Amino acid sequence: TFVVTDNCIKCKYTDCVAVCPVDAFFEGPNFLVIAPEICIDCALCVPECPAEAIFQDTELPPDQAEFLPINAQLCREWPNITELKAPPEDADQWNGVADKLPLLER
Ligand code: SF4
Numbered sequence: 372t373f374v375v376t377d378n379c380i381k382c383k384y385t386d387c388v389a390v391c392p393v394d395a396f397f398e399g400p401n402f403l404v405i406a407p408e409i410c411i412d413c414a415l416c417v418p419e420c421p422a423e424a425i426f427q428d429t430e431l432p433p434d435q436a437e438f439l440p441i442n443a444q445l446c447r448e449w450p451n452i453t454e455l456k457a458p459p460e461d462a463d464q465w466n467g468v469a470d471k472l473p474l475l476e477r
Pocket residue numbers: 373390391392393394395396405409410411412413414415416417
């Protein structure tokens with residue numbers, strides 16, 4: 372599966388959603404996650420993310436490992452998102468800010 376990681380938090384550009392052929396993305400207030408049961412490992416979403424926040428689980432940077440269970444859990448709680456939408460107005464200001472996990476809204 373592919374995994375959405377820290378830099379998506381408060382950026383949430385949603386370009387990833389537009390290309391996913393199986394609608395594997397689920398939407399929280401300021402973050403998206405991928406459902407591992409749905410993702411078919413096509414990798415199409417990776418280059419679409421302006422925040423470079425998506426990694427294959429086998430290539431997750433060690434400091435992003437906690438996002439694997441976070442994606443698996445929150446995809447069960449959040450609604451499916453299937454279409455591009457406008458990002459937060461301040462998304463660009465948060466792109467590249469490290470360690471945003473404390474800011475994740477559930
Ligand atoms: Fe969707 Fe492919 Fe990204 Fe998985 S890797 S979330 S199937 S676009």
